[in-house]
Amino acid sequence: MNTRIRILATTLLVPVGLALIVACQEARSIVESKTVSEHAPPVITSTFAKFTETDFNHHVDQLKKRLPSRDFSIVIQQPFVVIGDERRSVVQQRAEDTVKWAVDRLKQDFFTKDPKKILDIWLFKDEASYERHTQLLFGEKPTTPYGYYSATHKALIMNIATGGGTLVHEIVHPFIEANFPACPSWLNEGLGSLYEQCGEEDGHIHGYVNWRLPGLQQAIRAGTVTSFKNLMSMNSYVFYNENPGTNYGQARYLCYYLQQKGLLTKFYQEFLVHQKDDASGYQTLQKVLGEADMDVFKKKWERYVLDLRQGYAVTVE
Numbered sequence: 126m127n128t129r130i131r132i133l134a135t136t137l138l139v140p141v142g143l144a145l146i147v148a149c150q151e152a153r154s155i156v157e158s159k160t161v162s163e164h165a166p167p168v169i170t171s172t173f174a175k176f177t178e179t180d181f182n183h184h185v186d187q188l189k190k191r192l193p194s195r196d197f198s199i200v201i202q203q204p205f206v207v208i209g210d211e212r213r214s215v216v217q218q219r220a221e222d223t224v225k226w227a228v229d230r231l232k233q234d235f236f237t238k239d240p241k242k243i244l245d246i247w248l249f250k251d252e253a254s255y256e257r258h259t260q261l262l263f264g265e266k267p268t269t270p271y272g273y274y275s276a277t278h279k280a281l282i283m284n285i286a287t288g289g290g291t292l293v294h295e296i297v298h299p300f301i302e303a304n305f306p307a308c309p310s311w312l313n314e315g316l317g318s319l320y321e322q323c324g325e326e327d328g329h330i331h332g333y334v335n336w337r338l339p340g341l342q343q344a345i346r347a348g349t350v351t352s353f354k355n356l357m358s359m360n361s362y363v364f365y366n367e368n369p370g371t372n373y374g375q376a377r378y379l380c381y382y383l384q385q386k387g388l389l390t391k392f393y394q395e396f397l398v399h400q401k402d403d404a405s406g407y408q409t410l411q412k413v414l415g416e417a418d419m420d421v422f423k424k425k426w427e428r429y430v431l432d433l434r435q436g437y438a439v440t441v442e
């Protein structure tokens with residue numbers, strides 16, 4: 126792992142200061158969003174607009190009525206609206222450097238359709254704000270300290286103090302929902318978690334080795350990692366409830382392996398086309414890898430994963 130990647134990783138794990146706030150620190154995209162204040166109308170500049178300016182204005186008007194306090198700022202960053210209780214300039218920077226950056230690059234490689242609804246991204250400044258406002262606005266208690274996507278609330282609900290990585294992860298989910306509704310859990314979470322630690326390589330979004338590695342390596346050594354056929358055909362209940370830590374890790378590092386072999390986007394596109402005949406993606410995986418024997422592939426992949434190294438301290442989970 127080179128120094129640049131190590132710096133990026135450190136950046137993601139230390140949520141202190143303005144320079145450290147974005148998931149993908151190298152991503153400095155052209156400023157296109159505008160902060161919405163009480164005095165200025167929102168400015169819509171995305172070229173992917175499906176909703177009109179009137180739609181967004183109406184949405185923002187409704188949001189303003191729901192804001193828990195005057196600490197919150199609203200930034201339109203299509204196809205999302207970002208709301209946060211950090212300084213206005215910080216909310217705007219997150220909208221540009223994380224949300225817009227990730228959306229543009231995910232669309233470049235994977236997605237052609239925006240989410241069907243205008244979705245809100247709530248960026249709560251710390252754990253206390255996240256806990257209190259999630260209860261206040263949505264009547265529920267978060268089950269994760271980092272943040273989550275709720276299709277029911279049409280919202281990404283984030284404790285942004287934990288870093289921008291989870292935000293990029295969660296942004297993947299509504300795009301999968303819009304572009305690949307039948308996507309199995311392993312790929313939905315594999316792709317989301319791949320980009321929770323990301324940067325840019327050759328103009329494309331790129332996932333890096335992250336904190337999910339040691340647990341997966343431990344499971345490989347213990348012989349508790351299931352076959353790819355089994356992982357890929359898990360329904361969502363099984364994926365999320367039976368050994369979920371290993372399932373996430375296995376899915377992420379299968380996506381990582383495909384990415385490193387230059388096969389990830391090819392796999393995604395082929396799976397999308399053949400989903401009716403191959404609901405799990407297993408046959409497409411076998412084809413894209415060119416592997417006749419998937420037991421042999423699993424051994425090869427396990428050796429590959431065991432050789433991976435992290436370049437930074439692990440502090441989460």
Ligand SMILES: [Zn+2]
Nearest residue numbers: 294298314317
């Ligand atoms: Zn997820």
